[in-house]
Amino acid sequence: MSTAVSAASKISVRDLKKSFGAHEVLKGINAEVAEGEVVCVIGPSGSGKSTFLRCLNKLEDITAGHVTVDGFDVSDPKVDINEVRRHIGMVFQHFNLFPHMSVIENIMLAPVESKKQGKDEARANALKLLERVGLAEKADSRPASLSGGQKQRVAIARALAMNPDIMLFDEATSALDPEMVGEVLQVIKDLAAEGMTMVLVTHEMGFAREVADRVLFMADGVICEQGKPEQLFGNPQQQRTQDFLSKVL
Amino acid sequence: MSRLQQTGAVRHRTATVIGALLAIAAMFFGAVGASAAPAHATAATIGSAPATASTSLSGKTFVIGTDTTFAPFEFRDAGGDLTGIDMDIIQEIAKKQGFAVEIKSLGFNAALQALSSNQVDGVIAGMSITEPRKQIYDFSDPYFESGVQMAVAKSNSDIKGYEDLKGKTVTAKTGSEGETFAKSIADKYGFTVKSLDQSATMYELVKSGNAVAVFDDYPVLAYGISQNNGLKAVTEKEKGGSYGFAVNKGQNPELLQAFNTGLGELKSTGKYQEILDKYLKDPTQATPSSFWDLLVNSFPALMKGLGNTVLVTAISFAIAMLIGLFMGFLKISTSVLLRGIATTFVSVFRGTPLLVWAFFFYFGVPQLTGQPIDIWVAGVLTLSLNSGAYITEIVRGSIQSVDPGQLEASRSLGLGYAKSMQKVVVPQAFKIMTPSLINQLIIMLKDSSLLLAIGFAELLYQGQQIYAGNFRITETLLIVAVLYFVVIMLLTKLANVADKRFNK
Numbered sequence: 001m002s003t004a005v006s007a008a009s010k011i012s013v014r015d016l017k018k019s020f021g022a023h024e025v026l027k028g029i030n031a032e033v034a035e036g037e038v039v040c041v042i043g044p045s046g047s048g049k050s051t052f053l054r055c056l057n058k059l060e061d062i063t064a065g066h067v068t069v070d071g072f073d074v075s076d077p078k079v080d081i082n083e084v085r086r087h088i089g090m091v092f093q094h095f096n097l098f099p100h101m102s103v104i105e106n107i108m109l110a111p112v113e114s115k116k117q118g119k120d121e122a123r124a125n126a127l128k129l130l131e132r133v134g135l136a137e138k139a140d141s142r143p144a145s146l147s148g149g150q151k152q153r154v155a156i157a158r159a160l161a162m163n164p165d166i167m168l169f170d171e172a173t174s175a176l177d178p179e180m181v182g183e184v185l186q187v188i189k190d191l192a193a194e195g196m197t198m199v200l201v202t203h204e205m206g207f208a209r210e211v212a213d214r215v216l217f218m219a220d221g222v223i224c225e226q227g228k229p230e231q232l233f234g235n236p237q238q239q240r241t242q243d244f245l246s247k248v249l
Numbered sequence: 250m251s252r253l254q255q256t257g258a259v260r261h262r263t264a265t266v267i268g269a270l271l272a273i274a275a276m277f278f279g280a281v282g283a284s285a286a287p288a289h290a291t292a293a294t295i296g297s298a299p300a301t302a303s304t305s306l307s308g309k310t311f312v313i314g315t316d317t318t319f320a321p322f323e324f325r326d327a328g329g330d331l332t333g334i335d336m337d338i339i340q341e342i343a344k345k346q347g348f349a350v351e352i353k354s355l356g357f358n359a360a361l362q363a364l365s366s367n368q369v370d371g372v373i374a375g376m377s378i379t380e381p382r383k384q385i386y387d388f389s390d391p392y393f394e395s396g397v398q399m400a401v402a403k404s405n406s407d408i409k410g411y412e413d414l415k416g417k418t419v420t421a422k423t424g425s426e427g428e429t430f431a432k433s434i435a436d437k438y439g440f441t442v443k444s445l446d447q448s449a450t451m452y453e454l455v456k457s458g459n460a461v462a463v464f465d466d467y468p469v470l471a472y473g474i475s476q477n478n479g480l481k482a483v484t485e486k487e488k489g490g491s492y493g494f495a496v497n498k499g500q501n502p503e504l505l506q507a508f509n510t511g512l513g514e515l516k517s518t519g520k521y522q523e524i525l526d527k528y529l530k531d532p533t534q535a536t537p538s539s540f541w542d543l544l545v546n547s548f549p550a551l552m553k554g555l556g557n558t559v560l561v562t563a564i565s566f567a568i569a570m571l572i573g574l575f576m577g578f579l580k581i582s583t584s585v586l587l588r589g590i591a592t593t594f595v596s597v598f599r600g601t602p603l604l605v606w607a608f609f610f611y612f613g614v615p616q617l618t619g620q621p622i623d624i625w626v627a628g629v630l631t632l633s634l635n636s637g638a639y640i641t642e643i644v645r646g647s648i649q650s651v652d653p654g655q656l657e658a659s660r661s662l663g664l665g666y667a668k669s670m671q672k673v674v675v676p677q678a679f680k681i682m683t684p685s686l687i688n689q690l691i692i693m694l695k696d697s698s699l700l701l702a703i704g705f706a707e708l709l710y711q712g713q714q715i716y717a718g719n720f721r722i723t724e725t726l727l728i729v730a731v732l733y734f735v736v737i738m739l740l741t742k743l744a745n746v747a748d749k750r751f752n753k
Binding site for chain 2 (some may be wrong): 110
């Protein structure tokens, strides 16, 4: 379990447990993510992948254990969680764009409201980000008029507007039509190439193999096995990993 | 409360019911009532003390409550001004005795409620002096000798006397001498009495055939017949009671004294007979007029009522929105206490009739606090608290129906809860709640007509005032209905335009 743990750890998870009522979803997770590392989390549904990811920016309250992200102790109730979240971008399966705002307003909202950026500066940054995801011409459109792939690229631009150190992707391509998956994955690949620290919960095994530095396989609320993609996909050690991969590959 | 229940019990049925409702309402405010009651007693005594000490009434203004619909004693003339025997007498006496009067046209029951709660200083409303009433009010010398008479529809040739009433239904005015008399002979002649609140509606009941005859005070009947109300008197008048002017027991003795002195003077100068003749001997015969004449004559008064309806609705709705937003947020709070407060508020005001609160605020609260309350304040409180309860639920439901992913996305960007609600959730909730809010506004506009029960001069109240004088109920109500309809249609259009504009 000690593969590829860098000394300059961006995310550190120690014995993380999470229960919903009597139902224990995470049963003791230990993980490290190094700066610039891209980690993909795979596993069957119900294994706790998304819950694990949502504990990293405290969208889920942590039942027990410690989570340190970017130097902040997320599990400490006294820490200013809003400040922590400004360093962590998150992209959701269902995009969650704000339907009552235009595309560019979606991107400008957080910089203006929480970073106290001037509107002009925020607009200029937002336009740059839209260019980066190839949607500059959609700046004044409403989210409702965009395709799924375009929506998710806007959502990524919105997360990037806060200039985060870490990006979390929660099944970012699961709700997309197949022909739109590629354009979103391309944006994520570009981010990886720029050295962004990322944790992705994904069902795209091919993509995980291509882009991940390390793959975590989760089952029943624990990390069952982890390793470099070629190792985990090519020569899985655990029976559960083998069973899962034989079904999805 | 003992005093309130006492007054309710000795009056008549409607008032007893109202008293009981007030008692229930007051139970919600048990703590307030208990602490305020002694204060009230003190305030009432102190309040009357300076007036008693004063020997001259010149320059003073007394608030006089009266009925809305008791022609020829009080009714609206074609121009919408209150006129009639009672009005002429009280104005004439005030002029001679050097005080001023402010007339409040409340309706008979409401005027007596207002007198009991010291909202008015005196009541002149064609009120018979009776023993039970003398227990709680001080009466002047009698100023009119009345008597009950029976009338039937003009076309009815079957009913010629009481003996023809067997098995039939007759009508009389709640709490009136007519009702007392009709009930006293009901068993003997085998008919049933159906009591109503207004002369004009009693006459409609007879004309529509739902009752065969009406028992009413003879001057009232005579005046109605002269105004083409479609009835004819068929019996001689029974020997009846005397009308008196009343003040609350032990209050305003100088006003009572001035009334008696003034009445004596009117009688000796012949002015009194002049007033009676004006309305009874030779009332202006109504010439049949067209619907157009009715429309033209009633329009100014109805427009005034419509203005009040729209204004009281606008103010109440603005306040109801504030209450609803505040309580709606309490309702979705994580604190059990705050949620409990909001839930209790909604249960109380959604679970009780609007009318109970109108009576409670206008008649009940002054008796608890000793302070009269402005009718606008009472009306706005009633409407806004009632509507606020519904809007609370609309707000709660709308906020909860916004996709939770919206709040998560905003929070994940580092925006706090309050900021996220303000910028992301509430704007979307507003879009969801707009149709329900428009609905609520329209309901409130129509519900505001219930305030006529406390004498608030809104549109339907003005309509009642008009048909009380001219007995053209159906046509007047038709005009009123059309006015409501037009205003609500315009309001709906306006709201839809605003909705499209702000909720793209």
